[in-house]
Amino acid sequence: MQINSDTTTPEPARPGVDFIRARIQEDNASGRFGGQIHTRFPPEPNGYLHLGHAKSICLNFGVAREFGGLCNLRFDDTNPTKEEVEYVESIREDVRWLGGDWQDREFYASNYFEQLYAYAEQLIQIGKAYVDDLSADEIREYRGTLTEPGRESPYRNRSVKENLALFRRMRAGEFPDGVRVLRAKIDMASPNLVMRDPTLYRIRHAEHHRTGNAWCIYPMYDFTHCLSDSLEGITHSLCTLEFVNNRELYDWVLDTLGVYHPQQIEFARLNLTYTVLSKRKLIQLVKEGHVRGWDDPRMPTLSGLRRRGVPAAALREFCARIGLARADSIVDYSMLEFCVREHLNAHAPRVMAVLDPVKVVIENYPEGQVEEFQMPYHPETPSYGSRKVPFSRELYIERDDFRQDPPKKFHRLSPGAEVRLRYAYFITCREAVLDEAGNVLELRCVYDPQSRGGQSPDGRKVKGTIHWVSAAHALPAEVRLYDHLFAVESPNTAPDGKTFLDNLNPDSLRVVRGMLEPALAEGKAGRTLQFERLGYFCKDRDSSPELPVFNRTATLRDTWAKLEKKGT
């Protein structure tokens, strides 16, 4: 099977721009940033990337590309107790897979620790930061509530000299965790809680995955992020809505320090039906073993989707279609499925496999005879080439393609009915051999030699075309059939006493033993194929030479199933 693997294609241009691109155009028109555009994708390496990150990656790298600018990859690694190199590596791989190209601009907030520290001292020097001895609990108490203003810490008015000395001693490791913090001196009565003297630095005697034990004080997000953006010359700092409140502080830090000031713009994060997209919950699913790891094909992680067989291009298309706005929204899962099918329909080679086999014996076909039929990998794209598929007297077909008592409009096999075996012959079912319980053991059929290749010899129509595999040549395989990880549309909402885990779908994984056409013996993992009439499947890395393993990426749309369901 010599077919090019999935390549990176830019998402198609769309008419009409979203509010962020509109603002960037305005900034360009006014020359605000000298016409330059520079964005960044700033993940914290404390988990694997998921669909929500895909939205951000497509936005940040997309905007940079469209406006002739650059996009940095920056690891927001300021919390050594939660971050790991494993995550850094997976993030790098996932961003690259999605098509993000940061060239040599791979940055780490931890690279700026020295610089950040200098800024902190500067803040102290100008009387805008102080060392507080209050405990975490006391700070919370002093912060006030949503409706009441906070109170100033008794340590708020220490002298610059004392603050400096204390802060240096914090850095030097003279204090244990939690006894002191550095705080910005802003306004304890601000209606925006973020501005009530936010913590800038905390003491953490912990080993950092990059800086090792060089530091025992670590800067907080609000202090780090804006300054990292500033240091990198970011023009537009795009983040999700929950940071709207933080923008006031973002602006305050930069203006107070008098440094270059990027523009933060917030957009609504992605939500998907039947899916959880919170890092905390995804970590829980992995750590508690509800799934088989971060790249379990049922996970909404990029590595899970990749292993499931979803092409990166389908994800890019998805991100382009869901749009960008400031209103909270929950995208229909069917939108994702549509993008996956759309891409795979155009690109996936067609092969045949039977997942629930029932034997067919063609009584008038010579015993021991084997023919080979040349079948195209993609009927609409001849350049995909073709392969030979063996045909013989005994075949497997899908159990579901036969009915002893066919319902109305059933176009498949039943006693006396004629169907086409895809690319092979017309066959007519003479009888079904049943066991006492009525289960089909074997179908006795006859074929029409004149219909060779699946052509109608006399213009007569057959109602259906079904797929098949020659029994003697069939390749057994394990096939993993996936369904939504969660059984309900909104897994995050659980009744009292229940959690999102109670919404887990017990049938999200079904494993079956299928029979594949022999050409599938050679395929490598990675390329997603269509098993004709069934869906899209992708060889899994769990495959062994003895037993290939396939993941179902998505089913085909099944109008018959819908029709039949309506009938019952």
Next chain:
RNA sequence: UGGGCUGUCGUUCAAUUGGCAGGACGGCGGAUUCUGGCUCCGUUAAUCAAGGUUCGAGUCCUUGCAGCCCAGCCA
């Protein structure tokens, strides 16, 4: 309860900035078909509410209502 953000077909994003509410997904119906796939055609369905300004309001004003975010030494 304080502050901030947001309300448009079932879902999601638009609406030339005050001028016939449009697209995509989904649903429904049909055509076509050697995949009950794909493709094609048709169809369905919305401006949170109430007032006001205006020849004209999704857009402007007023008053409500609803949802989301913020009280980490997480990001």
